[in-house]
Amino acid sequence: MANTGTKGDKVFQAIVFAAALSIILIVAAVIAVMYQSAVPSMERFGIGFLFGREWKPAQEEFGALPFIFGTVTSSVIALILSIPISLGIAIFLVEQAPKKIARPIAFMVELLAAIPSVVYGLWGIFVLAPLIREYIGPFLQASLGFLPLFQGRITGIGMLTAGIILALMITPIITSVVRDVLEAVPHTQREAALALGATKWETTMIVLGNAASGIAGAVVLGLGRAVGETMAVTMVIGNSPQIAASLFEPANTIASLLAANFAEATDEIYMSALIEIGLVLFLVTFMVNAFAKLLIMSVARKTNSAKHA
Numbered sequence: 001m002a003n004t005g006t007k008g009d010k011v012f013q014a015i016v017f018a019a020a021l022s023i024i025l026i027v028a029a030v031i032a033v034m035y036q037s038a039v040p041s042m043e044r045f046g047i048g049f050l051f052g053r054e055w056k057p058a059q060e061e062f063g064a065l066p067f068i069f070g071t072v073t074s075s076v077i078a079l080i081l082s083i084p085i086s087l088g089i090a091i092f093l094v095e096q097a098p099k100k101i102a103r104p105i106a107f108m109v110e111l112l113a114a115i116p117s118v119v120y121g122l123w124g125i126f127v128l129a130p131l132i133r134e135y136i137g138p139f140l141q142a143s144l145g146f147l148p149l150f151q152g153r154i155t156g157i158g159m160l161t162a163g164i165i166l167a168l169m170i171t172p173i174i175t176s177v178v179r180d181v182l183e184a185v186p187h188t189q190r191e192a193a194l195a196l197g198a199t200k201w202e203t204t205m206i207v208l209g210n211a212a213s214g215i216a217g218a219v220v221l222g223l224g225r226a227v228g229e230t231m232a233v234t235m236v237i238g239n240s241p242q243i244a245a246s247l248f249e250p251a252n253t254i255a256s257l258l259a260a261n262f263a264e265a266t267d268e269i270y271m272s273a274l275i276e277i278g279l280v281l282f283l284v285t286f287m288v289n290a291f292a293k294l295l296i297m298s299v300a301r302k303t304n305s306a307k308h309a
Contacts, residue, residue: 038276077163113172121235129156170222181214
């Protein structure tokens with residue numbers, strides 16, 4: 001019986017090890033195939049591909065910088081808009097709202113996360129873009145027009161619209177994860193804080209401090225969705241390969257470029273350039289997630305140090 005158990009454990013370990021190893025092999029295979037296909041573009045353009053500003057397939061001029069700029073900028077805008085709202089919703093659901101109110105609101109949050117991206121894109125075209133063109137944009141120019149971010153012609157299609165759409169799309173994700181993290185904090189911590197005379201606000205800040213690493217993880221998940229989002233952004237960002245200071249100007253992202261141009265890539269160098277910029281997106285995603293992982297580890301370390309102090 002003991003030998004049977006030992007053999008069973010070894011078989012189980014081998015199966016789960018193979019499952020874990022398969023992920024590494026799949027990622028390595030994807031990178032290898034993409035790298036092999038991107039070699040012609042790499043050999044022709046070199047490192048200048050990353051810093052080039054022109055994307056003209058007819059002249060075989062390809063530069064990734066406008067798309068890297070659009071990807072990073074739209075994702076940052078989405079996080080700036082989404083994080084306060086997501087935290088506010090999660091805190092209200094866990095710390096403030098009675099169950100009769102919390103349950104339907106939580107259901108609506110989960111429903112928003114299930115909406116297809118193309119629906120967000122259509123809403124952005126027919127609702128959000130006119131709002132920005134007629135109301136939000138003029139208001140921002142009237143109050144903050146001295147900043148380059150809010151100067152220029154307002155069409156309703158551009159970087160700001162894409163950032164808002166992304167914020168709407170990642171808010172349910174961040175909210176759901178933060179809510180679960182806050183619910184996982186033991187209630188004894190809240191009771192102890194209240195017993196020591198802390199106010200509801202102070203108690204909530206204590207809970208947020210203990211859940212800091214989980215909140216950072218939720219933000220990482222939202223950022224990953226924002227960086228890789230394709231259809232909704234393609235529909236509202238304007239798809240113009242340019243770098244502009246104004247948020248009202250059209251722009252483009254790597255994912256949008258791939259979605260809009262991959263079917264048209266008939267030349268070898270054009271296809272190779274698209275695959276190379278796909279590798280750039282993979283690299284950007286890897287760097288962002290690596291930085292976020294380091295941030296989570298740092299926050300968790302500080303939290304543990306504060307607990308033992």
